[in-house]
Structure formats: structure tokens, C-alpha cells
Amino acid sequence: MARKLAAGNWKMNGTRGALQELSALAQAHPDPSVDILICPPATLIHPAAALMADSSVQIGGQDCHAQVSGAHTGDISAEMLADAGASSVILGHSERREDHGESSDAVNAKIRAAHAAGLVAIVCVGESLSQRDAANTLDIIGGQLATSLPDACTAANTVIAYEPIWAIGTGKVPTTEQIDEVHDFIRTHMIRRFGEAEGGAMPLLYGGSVKPDNAAEIFATDNVDGALVGGASLKAADFSPIIKALEQST
Numbered sequence: 409m410a411r412k413l414a415a416g417n418w419k420m421n422g423t424r425g426a427l428q429e430l431s432a433l434a435q436a437h438p439d440p441s442v443d444i445l446i447c448p449p450a451t452l453i454h455p456a457a458a459l460m461a462d463s464s465v466q467i468g469g470q471d472c473h474a475q476v477s478g479a480h481t482g483d484i485s486a487e488m489l490a491d492a493g494a495s496s497v498i499l500g501h502s503e504r505r506e507d508h509g510e511s512s513d514a515v516n517a518k519i520r521a522a523h524a525a526g527l528v529a530i531v532c533v534g535e536s537l538s539q540r541d542a543a544n545t546l547d548i549i550g551g552q553l554a555t556s557l558p559d560a561c562t563a564a565n566t567v568i569a570y571e572p573i574w575a576i577g578t579g580k581v582p583t584t585e586q587i588d589e590v591h592d593f594i595r596t597h598m599i600r601r602f603g604e605a606e607g608g609a610m611p612l613l614y615g616g617s618v619k620p621d622n623a624a625e626i627f628a629t630d631n632v633d634g635a636l637v638g639g640a641s642l643k644a645a646d647f648s649p650i651i652k653a654l655e656q657s658t
């Protein structure tokens with residue numbers, strides 16, 4: 409059985425004033441039965457981690473470089489994220505793949521760097537609308553998983569997030585049958601590659617327009633162990649009901 413995780417990705421949103429949302433979230437969930445993670449922009453990781461140190465809310469990064477240090481202007485290493493207080497890092501998000509041309513090989517190197525720094529890697533995969541329309545969804549996801557994941561992935565150090573690109577920030581959500589098909593495929597892939605004990609317990613998140621009013625239905629789907637939430641994670645009042653829906657799911 410995989411552990412449950414409600415993860416929020418603030419993307420490029422939030423200045424110091426947004427830290428009050430974290431305080432509100434921690435106050436609303438002093439003793440949650442699921443893991444809670446917020447990945448704010450890099451500028452807020454250290455103050456957020458300091459503020460949340462004694463709370464139920466963990467803090468993560470949104471990307472890291474594959475190298476530990478060096479001449480890489482503007483980049484942040486996994487070691488730096490860990491030093492700032494992050495426990496996890498999102499890698500291979502479609503916005504990184506698109507905006508920064510990140511290949512699955514590059515994602516693989518970043519995951520290895522994250523693991524070496526002691527971070528949990530939250531690895532994103534997902535198809536575009538044209539790929540889905542061409543009935544290539546499972547081939548695309550299978551290829552992303554095969555290339556992106558290094559051999560040392562375990563249930564403790566890796567989380568997979570299925571994020572159909574066409575559902576991100578659009579309000580369009582796949583049917584539960586579509587989510588079920590992809591999550592079942594990912595679970596099978598994980599067990600075949602990493603074995604029953606690790607692959608069977610690796611948390612599989614769904615991401616893409618998760619909101620308070622659709623979370624319970626999504627969490628009722630087999631092999632959905634939580635969500636990677638963008639827009640609805642920015643405000644505690646929106647994210648909190650999603651956390652509660654995950655806690656209530658069986």
C-alpha cells in the first residue's frame with residue numbers, strides 16, 4: 409500500500425506574503441493522516457521550511473540541476489534545496505520539459521542528483537492532447553517512465569505524478585476511467601521494473617485541474633494515492649478540502 413500525499417506546486421507564484429497561507433494550512437491540519445507537501449518558488453523555500461519546521465507541512469523544490477555545484481548561472485542544486493530545508497523536488501514537469509527543453513535523459517540525471525542529496529523525487533509524466541487523440545498516451549508515458557527513471561528508485565525516494573498536459577490549468581479533467589487506465593499502466597510498469605515491494609508501494613499522484621469539488625471522485629480511483637495540485641494549492645482555503653478528501657478516501 410502506497411502512502412498518501414497531497415502535494416502543492418506553487419509554480420512561479422508567491423512572494424513572502426504568501427507564507428501566511430502555509431501557516432493557515434498547518435493550523436488547519438495539525439495531525440493529518442496523509443503527507444502534505446508544498447513546493448513554493450525557490451526564493452521561499454528557506455523561509456517556508458523554517459516557518460513549517462515544527463508542523464505537518466513539508467516543503468519541496470520545483471526543479472534542481474543535475475550537478476552538485478559549478479558554473480550554471482541561475483540554477484539550483486539538489487544539495488542546495490536540501491540545505492534550504494526541502495524534503496522533495498518536482499522533476500520533469502511538462503512546463504520544464506516545454507519551457508526549458510528538458511528531455512527524459514536530463515530528468516534521469518536530475519533524479520539521481522535528488523536521490524544523492526536525500527530528496528524524494530516527484531517525477532511528472534503525461535501526454536499532450538494530440539498524443540491522446542492519436543491513441544499514443546500509454547506509449548508516451550511508458551517511454552517517459554523507462555527513460556526518466558534511474559534503477560535506484562524506491563518507494564521511499566520516488567513519487568510518480570501523472571499529469572496530462574491538456575488538463576493542467578485548463579479546468580479539463582480526464583474521466584475517472586482515463587485516470588484509472590493510466591494509473592494502472594504506471595503501477596504495472598513500476599512493479600515490473602522495481603518489484604512488488606517497491607513498485608507496488610510507490611505513491612502515484614494525479615495532477616491537472618484538481619479542485620475541492622472533484623478531488624473525492626479522483627481519489628476514489630484505483631492506484632491514485634494523492635494529487636499534485638497547482639492553482640488550488642495557492643490558498644489554504646482551497647487546498648485544505650483537497651487534503652481532507654484524500655484523508656477520507658479509502
Ligand SMILES: O=C[C@H](O)COP(=O)(O)O
Pocket residue numbers: 417501571575576577578615616617618636637638639640
Ligand atoms: O503541478 C501541478 C500541475 O501542473 C497541475 O496544475 P493545476 O492544478 O493548476 O492544473
